[in-house]
Amino acid sequence: AQTVTQSQPEMSVQEAETVTLSCTYDTSESNYYLFWYKQPPSRQMILVIRQEAYKQQNATENRFSVNFQKAAKSFSLKISDSQLGDTAMYFCAFMREYGNKLVFGAGTILRVKS
């Protein structure tokens, strides 16, 4: 069974600074998908960024980018120019190729300070 580990329960960053959230996963699959979801205080789950394991290029969405290290089974999220609205719980998630369900990590609470 796949597992997803987020080793940082909480992090904080100053506004306009850069922060990196860590995620590691365990799988024997060769192809799969990885995601970062944001959950602000409203509790809505918002898809931030996704990565296909067969793509070597790291995904980027505006201020959000990932560092995908397939051999190390690592998938970290970098947030540049942090904004107050980035304050949220961030979940890393895994899905097998042709799979159905998302497997989530425990989440990292990110607080952006002014």
Place this chain on the structure above:
Amino acid sequence: EPEVTQTPSHQVTQMGQEVILRCVPISNHLYFYWYRQILGQKVEFLVSFYNNEISEKSEIFDDQFSVERPDGSNFTLKIRSTKLEDSAMYFCASRRARESYEQYFGPGTRLTVT
């Protein structure tokens, strides 16, 4: 932009009562999901639904739970006899097609069992 909607936003019920949580997935999506998040814990997969039948379910999804797509737009989760430990946030998600691996979440229903 189309989005997943869920009603009600908050449901309070007494232990032993039946509850039905409702979701309207994005209209051209074919795969539907329910996830659960107990307060302070990770998001957990409950069930996936495709072509009018359950395609996968977790060990949490026991005989007390059922899902249905009663018409072309709604997707429901029924809990027959609620327990205190069913108190959680319940998220509905939908996915367009098998080759489109992103799942889009609704805002959630907070279920409180007293």
